[in-house]
Amino acid sequence: MARVRRPGARWWVGAVGLVGLCLATGLEPAYSQQSVSVRATLVKGALPADDPTAAAWATAAVSEFPMSPQVHWPVRITEVTAKSVKVRGLHDGTTVAILVEYSDPSEDPDDAAALEFMVGETKAHFAHGQPMAQVQGGPVNIWYWKNKDGKGVDMGAKGFGTLKPHTHQDVKAKGVYQGGAWKVVFSRPFHTEHVDEDTQFKPGEFASIAFAIWDGKKTDTGQPKEKGSEKAISSWWYFRADAPPDYSPYMYALLAVALALGFEMVLVRRLKKGS
C-alpha cells in the first residue's frame, strides 16, 4: 500500500529554508558604480557657459571617467598626468555647456583639453574616426581648448592626419586653474547649420563622447610633457541632455490604475451575483 505523506509544519520550514538559500546565492557584492554617461540637466537660470566656477555647476550631476595614456597609435606615451576626469553638463534648452575638471600639479600655457563626438548617425572610431575594415565609419567632431589660446576650437577629423579646424567656429571654451586642478567649460548651441561636420544634440537621446587631456608642463628638452598624440585619452562613453519634463507617463499610470480598479469591481460584483 502506497504511503501518503501529508505536508506538515516541517514542509514549511523546508520551503522557508530554500527561499533563504536562493536569496543568499543571489546576493551580489556591492561593486563601485563607474560612470558610463554624462547627464546635462536643464538649468533654470542663466547657463554658466563661460564660467567654470559658477555656483550652478554644483547642481549638475557629476560623472567620473578613468583616463589612459594614449598607446593606441604612434607616437605613444606611457605615463600621463590626468588619471581621471570629472564631467558635468547643463543646458538651457538651446545651448549645452560641458564642464571638464581634472588634476594638474602646474598651470602651463600648453595645458589643453578636448571633447570628441560622433557626427550624425554613423559610428566613428574613437581614435580620430580612423577608418574601420568592415564598417563604414563617420567623422568625429572635436572641441579643443588650450590654455594659452584661451578659446575653444571647433575641429573635425576622419582618420589620423586629417584633424583640422572647421571653417566655421561654433564652440566656446574657457578654463580656470584653481587649487591644482583645471576646470574647463565648453559650450555650443544644440544645433548648427553644419550637420555634416558638427555633432547635433537631441535632448533625451544618448550621444557618444570621449575625452583627451594634455599636461603642457615643459620638460628638460623644452618641449611640453604631453603634446599631439602623446596625451591622456578615454574611449567612447555616453552623453545625454535631459529632455523637458514629460508628465504623460504619470497620466498613463493613473489611467491604468483606474482601469484595473474598474476591472476588479466588475469582476467581484459578477462573482458575487454568480454565487
Next chain:
Amino acid sequence: MGGVLVRPIILTVFIYLFLKFIVPNLPHSAPLPSSLIFLYLMLTTAGIVIFATLSGASKDAFFGPIFRFLTGESGGALSSARYLVLALFPLLVGWQTYGSTASSDAPPAENRTIHPAPPGEYTGLSNPVPKTPDNIMYGKGLYASRCSPCHGNFDGKGFAAPGFTPPPANFKDPTTIAMLQESFLFWRIKKGGVGLPVEGMPWKSAMPRWELELSDEDIWKVIMGEYDGAGQKPRTWDESE
C-alpha cells in the same frame, strides 16, 4: 484558502527562485533574461490551470477558493489579505505602465559580440613559427613592450587599461585565448580593433592594428609568448571535435 491553491503558488515561487538565483550559479550557466523567466512562469501557470481544470470537480476545487477569496466569503484573516490584493493589483498595473512609458536613464544596451567570426582567410591558420624556447622568449619580449601596457601581466590589468571600454582582454581567464584558435589571435592582433565586424563594435576597441608595426612572423611569436605567459593552450580542431 484551500490547500489546492497553496501548492501551485509554492510551485510557482520555487520555479521563479530556481530560475532567478540557482540557474545562474550552475556551472557554465548565465543569468536568464527576465523575459525568459516570465515566459517560463506563464508556461507553469498555464500548466497548473490545465491540470486543475481536467474535470468539473477539480475545476470547482481550484477556482472555488479563488472566487470565495475575491468575494470576501472566506472570512477570517483572509479578509485583510483580500483588501491587500485588491489594492496592490491596480498599483502593480500602474507601476508597470509607468515603467514601460517613462524614458529610461540607462544608456542604450550594447550587445557586443566578444569573439566575432574572423574573415575566411584567417580561419584555421596554424602557427608557422617553430615553438622553440628562443621564439617564445622573443614573443614575450614583444608582448612586454607592445601588449603589456594594456593587457598587463597577461591579466588585462596594464597601466593603460583603465580608460578603455571595453577593457583589454584577460588572457588568464579561461574564456579568452584558451577557447580560441591561434588563427583568431593572429587576425585580432594583425587587424586590431578597427578590423572587427559591426557586431564587435570596432569603433570602441583600442586594440592597435599591429600589421602596421609588426611582421607576420613577429605576430605569431607574440601569440606563442602570450599562451606561454598566461599558462594557456590554444584550442585546436582536434579538441573541438
